[in-house]
Amino acid sequence: xxxxxxxxxxxxxxxxxxxxxxxxxxxxxxxxxxxxxxxxxxxxxxxxxxxxxxxxxxxxxxxxxxxxxxxxxxxxxxxxxxxxxxxxxxxxxxxxxxxxxxxxxxxxxxxxxxxx
Numbered sequence: 572x573x574x575x576x577x578x579x580x581x582x583x584x585x586x587x588x589x590x591x592x593x594x595x596x597x598x599x600x601x602x603x604x605x606x607x608x609x610x611x612x613x614x615x616x617x618x619x620x621x622x623x624x625x626x627x628x629x630x631x632x633x634x635x636x637x638x639x640x641x642x643x644x645x646x647x648x649x650x651x652x653x654x655x656x657x658x659x660x661x662x663x664x665x666x667x668x669x670x671x672x673x674x675x676x677x678x679x680x681x682x683x684x685x686x687x
Contacts, residue, residue, distance in 0.1 A: 574599040585617045591624030594632030607639045616648030619681045623654035651681035
């Protein structure tokens with residue numbers, strides 16, 4: 572399944588990105604980074620990724636999220652991951668990156684944590 576990205580601006584500078592499909596080596600990871608780059612260039616500073624529709628992630632996909640986190644932090648913003656389940660959440664746990672990223676059960680909890 573190809574990756575689909577749905578973008579929603581919740582308030583100025585705060586975005587929700589819904590990712591559906593796989594985030595793997597190739598165009599999928601590049602799509603995610605391009606979306607984040609575009610948001611940052613347009614003034615986006617705080618991003619919640621809704622991963623409820625994400626079915627699989629590989630090491631390239633995880634690297635993509637590390638890159639996005641660094642870019643957003645350099646821009647003075649924050650990143651949250653919501654509704655990651657199954658293989659996606661396990662991949663972050665195995666790599667111990669679940670200690671670096673903020674995970675939430677749903678997008679509402681992630682947005683509340685941002686206090687924006």
